[in-house]
Amino acid sequence: MTYLQSKYIALHVGLFWAIGTFNIKKGDHVKIILDEQNMFEHFPTNNKRKDPIVEKRKQHINQIIIQRKLDISYENNCRQKIKTANEVKTNTARLSGDISDAINNNHT
8 A cells, every 4th residue: 555545545534534523514614634735636626546546535535525515625735744844854953963962072
């Protein structure tokens, strides 16, 4: 299973779970925040993907949306993901610098 396939499966399960947990009714508005650019470009369109698992998940998700007559909006959270990755890189660099300073201070 690929990383992207797991994202589609998680969205399918999450939407189904949320309907029961949050008592989402027919006609309710649901905002789906996607952190994968591929998914953000795929869901609002009828474009097909070559991956049969991804396509099957999208069919199931669309079936839930149609059956529940949900008003869906998609939000792109890909930039936040990139920002977070950059923050992790920056924090790692800071931590490496702190460790190097501590080692150097103990050896002098």
